[in-house]
Amino acid sequence: MPELPEVVVTLQGVLPHILGKKVSRVTVRNPNLRWPVPKNLPILLCENSLQSARQRAKYMLFKFANGHMMVHLGMSGNLKILQKHSPPEKHDHVDIIFNDEVILRYSDPRRFGSILWIDGDPSIHKLLVHLGPEPFSPAFDAHYLYSLSRGKTTTVKQFLMDNKIVVGVGNIYANESLFLSGIRPKKSIGSIPLNAYKILVANVIEVLSKAIRQGGTTLQDFAGNEGKTGYFKQELFVYGRGGKPCLKCKKTLKEIRLGQRSSVYCPSCQE
């Protein structure tokens, strides 16, 4: 489930409990995530203190003196804090235990997520080096999208979800941003004028920041770090609503597939 807002909310929620603390032990119950959890992760982490953490795309980067632990939540992962040990459940794959017994626990039913170790500069890691700008960075603006799209026929939804163009816009927020912008998901990017890109950029930023403020979108797996759930789902206009009436004009929302992902739009509100 995690889209960018969930990643940001997760990192914000978890960090105050572990920042500056030293790792005392690490338990890896199931290393078979998207890529194997490094066998020496416990050795790498133990006796080192968490110096800082930040997010790049949907990756979380936890900085230690000897390198970075990079965590991705995939489709169904989450991180939570436990103040004291409690019995792990079926999909609780990794525990990182700090010296005050606080536990950072990684869970992921589908195991599409990953926990990797990076020596040296994370920005040149092969999974990060080709990523486009963050949606909240000044580099992500209408002129940028406009210039990249001239002469191309890619659909605008796939363009928005392409990590080389901009990171962090997943399926939910791509659908929502396009609805708010009045642009059909299938629209060819070369035919979209600069003004429409201005509206689109503003809506992508608005939708993502609103979701962050509200604690992320909760579908089936995500629970906030304190056990709270997100409230954004109540405000989705199109995602998951194919065949239902448009909340603005009451016409029936259409559902199509683009790049194997469901895309919902209003044939009346979106052109």
Added chain:
DNA sequence: CAGCGCCCCTGCCCGC
């Protein structure tokens, strides 16, 4: 080299 499918995996929901 860009673009398009495939696939990793479990859970859930729907229809029979």
Added chain:
DNA sequence: TGCGGGCAGGGGCGCT
């Protein structure tokens, strides 16, 4: 009530 099929928030990778 049981089971098979399809679908789910991501995204790297191999192939055309």
